[in-house]
Amino acid sequence: MENTFEHDLPNKEGFFGEYGGSFIPPELQAVMDEITQAYLDIREDPDFRSELASLYKHYVGRPSPLFHAKRLSEVYGADIYLKREDLNHTGAHKINHCLGEALLAKKMGKKKLIAETGAGQHGVALATAAALVGMECDIYMGEVDIAKEHPNVVRMKILGANVIAATHGRKTLKEAVDAAFEAYLKDPVTQIYAIGSVVGPHPFPMMVRDFQSIIGNEAKQQFQEMTGRLPDNLVACVGGGSNAMGLFDAFLAEETVAMWGVEPAGRDLTQDGEHAATMTKGQPGVMHGFNSYMLKDDQGEPMEVYSVASGLDYPSVGPQHSYLKDIGRVNYESISDEEAISAFFELSRREGIIPAIESAHAVAYALKLAEQQKGSILVNLSGRGDKDIDFVVEHYGQQYGIEG
Numbered sequence: 001m002e003n004t005f006e007h008d009l010p011n012k013e014g015f016f017g018e019y020g021g022s023f024i025p026p027e028l029q030a031v032m033d034e035i036t037q038a039y040l041d042i043r044e045d046p047d048f049r050s051e052l053a054s055l056y057k058h059y060v061g062r063p064s065p066l067f068h069a070k071r072l073s074e075v076y077g078a079d080i081y082l083k084r085e086d087l088n089h090t091g092a093h094k095i096n097h098c099l100g101e102a103l104l105a106k107k108m109g110k111k112k113l114i115a116e117t118g119a120g121q122h123g124v125a126l127a128t129a130a131a132l133v134g135m136e137c138d139i140y141m142g143e144v145d146i147a148k149e150h151p152n153v154v155r156m157k158i159l160g161a162n163v164i165a166a167t168h169g170r171k172t173l174k175e176a177v178d179a180a181f182e183a184y185l186k187d188p189v190t191q192i193y194a195i196g197s198v199v200g201p202h203p204f205p206m207m208v209r210d211f212q213s214i215i216g217n218e219a220k221q222q223f224q225e226m227t228g229r230l231p232d233n234l235v236a237c238v239g240g241g242s243n244a245m246g247l248f249d250a251f252l253a254e255e256t257v258a259m260w261g262v263e264p265a266g267r268d269l270t271q272d273g274e275h276a277a278t279m280t281k282g283q284p285g286v287m288h289g290f291n292s293y294m295l296k297d298d299q300g301e302p303m304e305v306y307s308v309a310s311g312l313d314y315p316s317v318g319p320q321h322s323y324l325k326d327i328g329r330v331n332y333e334s335i336s337d338e339e340a341i342s343a344f345f346e347l348s349r350r351e352g353i354i355p356a357i358e359s360a361h362a363v364a365y366a367l368k369l370a371e372q373q374k375g376s377i378l379v380n381l382s383g384r385g386d387k388d389i390d391f392v393v394e395h396y397g398q399q400y401g402i403e404g
């Protein structure tokens with residue numbers, strides 16, 4: 001299937017209502033303008049579109065299946081369907097936009113893809129895309145995360161990427177973003193910063209959404225073929241918000257379809273630093289070059305955030321989500337660590353599918369929703385859980401009857 005890229009939003013300056021835009025130094029603005037123009041040109045180009053469509057099919061393995069989870073449906077009372085992004089090459093949805101970004105970079109004549117990574121998922125997906133299109137790749141990663149996420153660090157190196165340690169401050173994701181931005185400012189001509197979600201300055205929230213919208217386009221067609229109807233509900237987890245925007249986009253104009261974005265409530269939603277529920281607890285503000293809901297500390301700086309799912313712990317959120325919240329089109333809810341882990345085992349043991357802990361947040365909310373209403377629920381299973389199994393067994397194994 002090919003994506004359609006035409007949309008009303010954002011406007012030309014990259015705003016979704018009051019959210020989004022571009023709040024960056026002038027030297028970077030020139031580069032962003034160049035990327036925006038290149039993207040607007042290329043997205044209409046039949047060669048680009050068919051090259052991307054071909055990679056989605058033959059390299060990623062798209063369309064990803066839509067699966068009717070019958071055992072879960074029986075137990076919880078609503079019809080639950082899973083969009084299987086976990087079956088993509090590299091095991092999650094991130095490859096959808098990394099391939100788009102890599103192809104664009106190549107057409108723009110860039111030599112090197114750079115990005116930050118937290119747990120290493122975006123880094124691995126981008127290193128994969130870089131290898132495929134034949135570009136260099138520098139991934140910036142906090143020293144603490146490098147020690148914690150050893151398998152992903154090794155994967156990136158095997159794929160030929162350089163993993164560069166961010167050694168200042170708390171040595172995690174925020175410092176990795178700082179280091180990547182610093183490197184980008186030094187050479188924005190031969191390098192391109194490939195942002196990992198629907199965040200950052202314009203055009204990234206638009207561009208990443210467009211690349212990810214293949215998820216909803218496929219799911220809509222698949223659901224209609226299977227049932228003759230549209231789903232009553234869509235559910236997706238929200239970190240930066242790319243897998244959720246990718247699912248929601250094709251359904252935004254369908255008034256009968258309710259949508260639910262699920263944020264991490266972590267250990268305690270009432271304590272600063274113990275969750276990453278940006279839209280539930282945050283307020284509008286600018287960070288990393290765009291305006292959106294964000295979690296701020298007393299100083300107005302990005303708050304320290306926490307979630308058991310490292311792909312969800314970001315103190316801001318994609319600007320289109322902030323807009324969709326304010327206009328009431330999408331509902332944003334939160335799920336705790338404990339609820340996510342419980343859903344992780346529920347899906348594993350009732351359907352034989354081990355989800356990423358990020359995706360388990362969406363599953364957990366879908367199960368709650370199923371207990372409240374009969375209709376149908378389409379859940380985006382954003383990734384597979386292989387990366388999480390050691391952690392889950394170490395911390396929750398006993399609780400779920402697994403000997404150490």
Ligand SMILES: *Cc1c(COP(=O)(O)O)cnc(C)c1O
Pocket residue numbers: 092093094121122196197198237238239240241242243244311312356358359382383384
């Ligand atoms: C990175 C990641 C997420 C969170 O990113 P979004 O931009 O919010 O989609 C969710 N699920 C998985 C499996 C991930 O790797």
